[in-house]
Amino acid sequence: MTTKAARGTSAAIPAGDARNASGATVHLQDLSRSFGPVRALAGLNLDLAPGELVALLGPSGCGKTTALRIVAGFETADSGVVEVDGKDVSPIPAAKRDMGMVFQSYSLFPNMSAQDNVAFGLRMRKLAGAGRQRRAAELLEMVGLSAQARQYPHQLSGGQQQRVALARALAIEPRVLLLDEPLSALDAKVRLQLREQIRALQQRLGTTTLFVTHDQEEALSMADRVGVMKDGTLEQIATPSELYAHPATAFVAEFVGIMNRIPSEMLSLISRSGAAADGRDDGLPGETDALVRPEGLRIAASPHGNGIVTSRTFLGQLTRVSVRLSGDVVVQVDQQSTDTGGITPGASVEVSLVDPPVLVTDRT
Amino acid sequence: MAAVTGDEIVPDVAAGPGGRSAAAWPRLPVWRWVILLVVGGYFVIPLIAALRFTGVSSFPSVIHQEGFSAAFELSIKLAVITTAATLVLMLPTAVYVHLRLPRLRRLMEGITILPIVIPPVVLIVGVLEIAPGFLKSTPYLLALEYVILAMPFAYRSFDAGLRALDLQTLVEAAHSLGAGWRSTLWRVLLPNLRASLLSATVLTVALVLGEFTMASLDLYQTFPVWIVAFDQTSGPISVAASLLALFVTWIFLLAISMIGGRRSRRAGGAEVSLFSVSRRSTGGS
Numbered sequence: 001m002t003t004k005a006a007r008g009t010s011a012a013i014p015a016g017d018a019r020n021a022s023g024a025t026v027h028l029q030d031l032s033r034s035f036g037p038v039r040a041l042a043g044l045n046l047d048l049a050p051g052e053l054v055a056l057l058g059p060s061g062c063g064k065t066t067a068l069r070i071v072a073g074f075e076t077a078d079s080g081v082v083e084v085d086g087k088d089v090s091p092i093p094a095a096k097r098d099m100g101m102v103f104q105s106y107s108l109f110p111n112m113s114a115q116d117n118v119a120f121g122l123r124m125r126k127l128a129g130a131g132r133q134r135r136a137a138e139l140l141e142m143v144g145l146s147a148q149a150r151q152y153p154h155q156l157s158g159g160q161q162q163r164v165a166l167a168r169a170l171a172i173e174p175r176v177l178l179l180d181e182p183l184s185a186l187d188a189k190v191r192l193q194l195r196e197q198i199r200a201l202q203q204r205l206g207t208t209t210l211f212v213t214h215d216q217e218e219a220l221s222m223a224d225r226v227g228v229m230k231d232g233t234l235e236q237i238a239t240p241s242e243l244y245a246h247p248a249t250a251f252v253a254e255f256v257g258i259m260n261r262i263p264s265e266m267l268s269l270i271s272r273s274g275a276a277a278d279g280r281d282d283g284l285p286g287e288t289d290a291l292v293r294p295e296g297l298r299i300a301a302s303p304h305g306n307g308i309v310t311s312r313t314f315l316g317q318l319t320r321v322s323v324r325l326s327g328d329v330v331v332q333v334d335q336q337s338t339d340t341g342g343i344t345p346g347a348s349v350e351v352s353l354v355d356p357p358v359l360v361t362d363r364t
Numbered sequence: 365m366a367a368v369t370g371d372e373i374v375p376d377v378a379a380g381p382g383g384r385s386a387a388a389w390p391r392l393p394v395w396r397w398v399i400l401l402v403v404g405g406y407f408v409i410p411l412i413a414a415l416r417f418t419g420v421s422s423f424p425s426v427i428h429q430e431g432f433s434a435a436f437e438l439s440i441k442l443a444v445i446t447t448a449a450t451l452v453l454m455l456p457t458a459v460y461v462h463l464r465l466p467r468l469r470r471l472m473e474g475i476t477i478l479p480i481v482i483p484p485v486v487l488i489v490g491v492l493e494i495a496p497g498f499l500k501s502t503p504y505l506l507a508l509e510y511v512i513l514a515m516p517f518a519y520r521s522f523d524a525g526l527r528a529l530d531l532q533t534l535v536e537a538a539h540s541l542g543a544g545w546r547s548t549l550w551r552v553l554l555p556n557l558r559a560s561l562l563s564a565t566v567l568t569v570a571l572v573l574g575e576f577t578m579a580s581l582d583l584y585q586t587f588p589v590w591i592v593a594f595d596q597t598s599g600p601i602s603v604a605a606s607l608l609a610l611f612v613t614w615i616f617l618l619a620i621s622m623i624g625g626r627r628s629r630r631a632g633g634a635e636v637s638l639f640s641v642s643r644r645s646t647g648g649s
Contacts, residue, residue, distance in 0.1 A: 074536050094539040105530055107537040111555035120551075121541035165537075172541060 023050035023208035024085045024175040031080035040066040042232035051206040055219035058229035064212045100169030104181040106161045108153040114164045115149040121172035139167035159190035179211040228252045250361040253291045260292045260331040271352040294334035296355035305350035422604035435590035443572040446510040450518045458522035476519040484577045503584040517567040525560025
C-alpha cells in the first residue's frame, strides 16, 4: 500500500465489487516508462475488476495514454507488470493480447466496408466466412448501423465511424476493451449519444474496460471508478461521487469540477449555515486554504454584505455567480436561478458557507 | 438486438457514379486558356511534325525490322524486373521510415534524390563494383542500375501515399484485432497504397522503357538504343518506332491510372495522380 492508499486512494478493486464474471481482471503493478528525459509513468498501480469500466482522467502529459498503450502492447514499460486474469502479458505482442481498442482518430480501414471492418478481427481468428459476416452484422445492428453495412468509411459521419470502430473492437469478444479518447473528435451532441451507447453496451456485455479521457464529464458519467493521474502516477481512484465529494488531494479537488480556494483567515469571516454549521470548527491552521465547491456556498442580497457580485452566468436551473470577497478573493457560487433575483454585477451580497470544505490544504 | 441510434448528419459523398459533375470543365480566365494552349502546343506540335515526317504507313513495318523484337522484349523484361525489385525494396523501406523513423524522413528524401544528380557513368561504375559476378555479363545488370534510377520516383510515390494515411493508427488497429505484420501489410496497407503502387509502377516502367544513356554505355541494345541505332539506316522508321513507343507507354500509363483511380474512388482511398496524392476527406462528426 502506498501513502495514497492509506489516504483512501487505493488503486485496488473495492471489496465485493466484482461486476461481471465474464470480464477479465487487469492488474497493473509499478509501471514505469520514460521517453528520453520525460518520465511518462512513474510506478503506476491499478486494478480493474471483471466487467468494470475504469476511466483514467488527467491533464495532457500525465501518462494516461502511455498506460493504455502499454496495456494494449503498443508500448513497452521500462519496468512493472501488466497482468490479465493473473497472467503477465508483458511479453505477448499486441496482436495476441485479445484486447479490443477504439482509437481517438478514425481508425477504420478505408479500403473495407463497415461490415468488412467489423469482420476483420474475426477473419484474423480464422472464423469461416458465413459465421464471420453474421457476427459482423449482429455487431453492426447492436450499434445501430445495419443500414450502413456496405458503406465505406468515407461515406460515414465521424460518429458513425466511431460506432463501427466500437463494433469492430467488440466483435472479437475481447478480454479487455481499451478506449483511447474515442469521443474527442466528435461534436457535443454526437459525443453525448455515443458515450451513453458505449456505456450501455459495455454493461450489457460485461467487458472489462479501460477508458482514457481528459474530459471529466465523460469520465464521471461513464465510469464505475475514475482514476485521476498526475505526473505518471494515480493521485486518487474512486467512484465518481466519492471523487467529487471527497477528493484526496488538492490537485484532484481542483481538477474534478469547479473548486473555490478560500484562505483560512477569509473563511472565518464567512457565516455558516446548514451542514457547515453543524460541528463547526473554526480553528483552521494558518497558511492553509479551504477548498469549497460552488454549491457549498450561498449568497443573499445584503447592503452590508461581505462580497460584491462581479458577474453572473445563467446555466438553466442554476445560475453561477462570481463574487469578489475582501482581499481580492473571487469565489463562484452555484445557486438556484429562482433565488438569484436582484443579484446583479456590482450588487453587495452576503456569502455564507452551507457545506463544509471538501478539503483543507496547504496554501500554494 | 436492441439498437441505440442517433440522428447524425452523413456527409454528402456522392457526386454520381463517376464522381464528375458540371465542374469537370471549370470556367477559367482567358489568360489561363492561353497558357494552356501555348504549353499544349509546345508538346503536341513536335509530335504532329514527327507524324507528318514518318507517315502512317511506316508504323506496320516497324515491328518487322531487324532487332526490334529482341530490343523490345529486353526492355519489357527489364521493366518487369526493375518494377518488382523497386517495389519490394522501396515499399517496406518507406513504411518503416514513416512508422519507426519519422525523423529520418527528410534525410531519406535527400538520399533518394541522389540518383538524379549523380552522373549515370558513376552509377554504372558503382553498380559494377557491387553486382554479383553472374549478373555482370548479362543485360539484367541494367535492372540494378534502373532500380537506383527509379528510386526518387518510387520513394516519392510511396511517401505521398503514406502521408495520406494515418499509418500508425491503421497498423495499431490491425494489430489490436489480431493481425500480424504480414496480414497488416497485405490486407490493410497495400490496398490503401494501391494508388501509390500504381504510380510507382507507372513511373518505373516509363523510366525503363525510355532510358538510353545507361543501356548505351553498358552496350546493351534496349528499345531506346535500338531506335537510335536504327536511326542511322532509316529515319522515318526510327521516328515511327519512337512514336510507337510513346503511344504504347501512354496507353499503358492511362490504363493503369484509370484502373487505379476507379478502384481508389470506389473504396474512398486517396486520390493519386502520377505525381501527387490528396487525402480523401473523412466524414465529419
